[in-house]
Amino acid sequence: MKAIKFLIVAICISLMGFAEGGITLINDAINKAGKQRMLSQRMMKDYSMIGMSIKFGHPKEELTKSSQLFETTLEELIVYSKDKQSSEDLAKVKALWTPLKAKLLAVPDKSKVVEIFELVEELLSASHKATNSITATAKESTGEIINISGKQRMLSQRLGSLYMLKVWDVGIDDSKLQESIKEFSTAQEKLLSFPKNSEEIKSGLLTVKKDFMFFEVLGASKSKKYIPSLIARSSNKITKKMNDITKLYVEVK
Secondary structure, eight states, X not given: OHHHHHHHHHHHHHHHHHHTTTOOSHHHHHHHHHHHHHHHHHHHHHHHHXXXXXXTTOHHHHHHHHHHHHHHHHHHHHHHOOSHHHHHHHHHHHHHXXXXXXXXXXXXXXXXXXXXXHHHHHHHHHHHHHHHHHHTTOOSTTHHHHHHHHHHHHHHHHXXXXXXXXXHTOOOOTHHHHHHHHHHHHHHHHHHTOTTOOHHHHHHHHHHHHHHHHHHHHHHOOOOOOXXXXXXXXXXXXXXXXXXXXXXXXXXX
């Protein structure tokens, strides 16, 4: 009988741990919330690549994994959030995500891509607002720099997404791509000037700066010869490095 009671208690404790979703620290919450912004852009990029039958990087598999991660992380953040503003903002993200998920995972339709892009833009905006709300509750001085670093992951995927939409020729204004290039560059300078940067962070940021030069050259080019596979590779490479750097910022005291 005692063994059964012990088992029940153990299961309850296990379920409680699961309900917490693994988020216990504010910096971890900021990191994960910020990553949702990146996932919104990665999914849009993958949707476009699938629509153009580009198989480099396995966009179909990446889209499925990204959608699953977005949903799982959203639930973790909802469980973690205790303040009213963050809870309301996360509820808005969920309201937008639920119907959009089905559209993103459906067979891509070029006639609907602008509509889907606009919905993804709404999701990005809502995710950014939720990230800022969570960041505002942080007492640590590194909360804001984690937010900025995390946003660079989003911008690197956004560059890839906007480029794919340009290649697909669906009528998205090219100025959005130019704005994202400028925003990434400005934020990168802020990160480089952060006084608490470790040598590892500095080295990583300089590597990203070199990789980003490719996008700056691309942005100034008027050539109609597109290189989507190379863009997808560079976009993911920068995202991975910025994800590593963001994790390092989470550990900075």
